[in-house]
Amino acid sequence: MLVKNIIRALRAERGWSQAALADHLGVSRQSVNAIETGKYDPSLPLAFAIARLFEKSIEEIFDDETEAQLAAQ
Amino acid sequence: MTQQTFKSAKRRYHRVFWPLMIIYSIIVIGGSFGLKQLDPEPQWLQTVLAIACAAPVIGTLLVMMRYAEETDEYTRMVQLRGFAWGGILTVSAIFTVGFLQLFHVVDKIEIFWFGPLFFIAYGLSTFVIGGRQCS
Known part of the structure; x- marks a missing residue:
């Protein structure tokens, strides 16, 4: 299961390129691209690093669709 | 990093x-x-x-x-999945050819050709999983 996220929007707000964000997080640009496009869910430590960098909670950045579906039921 | x-x-x-x-x-x-x-x-x-x-x-x-x-973790995942798929395809080919030989359907096939087969399968797998950037 892959979760949606708003990393692209947060990155755009700061005017960062994918490479710049990758440098901040200590990962490759390919990783940032894969996470933004929903091809890859980051590990918990990387998700926390992303949340810390953008000064938001993990839930604000990553949208857990399973939780939304359960709530709808 | x-x-x-x-x-x-x-x-x-x-x-x-x-x-x-x-x-x-x-x-x-x-x-x-x-x-x-x-x-x-x-x-x-x-x-x-x-x-x-x-x-x-x-x-x-x-x-x-x-x-x-x-x-990093994403590229590692792509590489290791490429390894896994390369291994699966190669071992599957080895078993298939092995049984074909055992039942005398095919003659002897040089085993070292399975080496290049692994690398081709690994390369194609990483390309499919991660795209051109990771292969």
Whole structure:
């Protein structure tokens, strides 16, 4: 299961390129691209690093669709 | 870890990987078509030559594993899934050909051709999983 996220929007707000964000997080640009496009869910430590960098909670950045579906039921 | 670190890791990988693959290819072609005709004596020399043929392949596999360890979690996932699919396809081919030989459907097939098959399967798998950027 892959979760949606708003990393692209947060990155755009700061005017960062994918490479710049990758440098901040200590990962490759390919990783940032894969996470933004929903091809890859980051590990918990990387998700926390992303949340810390953008000064938001993990839930604000990553949208857990399973939780939304359960709530709808 | 920064972009530069990843680029350095990839450069180190390509700097060792491609020369080893060229050496391997030469040895495979030479071994397949030349060594039998030369029939070197004594027996220990044949053994040394045969084992030496495997060295570039072992080196290549170690370099691929080092790259997977040096890179970040996403690229590592792509590389390791490529390894896994390469292994699955190669072992499947070995079993299939093995049974075909056992039941006398096909004649003897040189086993070292499964080596290149692994690398092709690994390359295609990483391309499909991660795209051109990760292969």
